[in-house]
Amino acid sequence: MEIEPGEMTVGQLAERSGVAISALHFYERQNLIISRRTTGNQRRYKRDTLRRVAMIRIAQRVGIPLAEVAAILALLPDNRTPTRQDWGRISECWQAELDRRIVHLEQLRDDFKDCVGCGCLSLDRCALANPYDTLATKGPGPQRLIDPAGAPSHPATCH
Numbered sequence: 001m002e003i004e005p006g007e008m009t010v011g012q013l014a015e016r017s018g019v020a021i022s023a024l025h026f027y028e029r030q031n032l033i034i035s036r037r038t039t040g041n042q043r044r045y046k047r048d049t050l051r052r053v054a055m056i057r058i059a060q061r062v063g064i065p066l067a068e069v070a071a072i073l074a075l076l077p078d079n080r081t082p083t084r085q086d087w088g089r090i091s092e093c094w095q096a097e098l099d100r101r102i103v104h105l106e107q108l109r110d111d112f113k114d115c116v117g118c119g120c121l122s123l124d125r126c127a128l129a130n131p132y133d134t135l136a137t138k139g140p141g142p143q144r145l146i147d148p149a150g151a152p153s154h155p156a157t158c159h
């Protein structure tokens with residue numbers, strides 16, 4: 001088996017990381033991990049790929065999209081695996097993102113309390129069914145079709 005010091009086969013990486021081989025192949029297609037190919041076209045991974053896989057697993061647990069993880073990894077010079085310092089900065093960003101999502105979910109939970117047992121499913125009344133109804137604050141009627149002077153305007157001028 002052609003294997004350099006400090007390298008792992010995909011099977012070894014799967015065993016060490018606890019991630020299925022099919023998932024590792026998927027990560028590689030998404031440019032999240034990198035391998036070299038042997039003359040027999042087998043994948044070989046540097047040992048520090050384990051750190052990348054750990055970071056990907058954490059991202060998945062906290063709901064960070066894999067495309068975002070790939071974008072962050074692509075910023076690291078020479079395709080290096082995140083160092084301890086890199087990970088420190090990345091995890092701080094993700095904590096801020098997680099905090100934002102928690103606040104958003106708390107708001108959703110509070111809005112949803114009005115829906116529980118309500119049954120109206122009203123686009124006029126329900127904050128969740130029509131969360132972006134900012135035009136309602138401008139008054140009744142089809143606000144996009146009424147110009148500031150109160151006269152109907154052509155739909156092509158909607159903004």
Ligand code: FES
Nearest residue numbers: 115118120121126
């Ligand atoms: S369903 Fe009635 S307020 Fe949401």
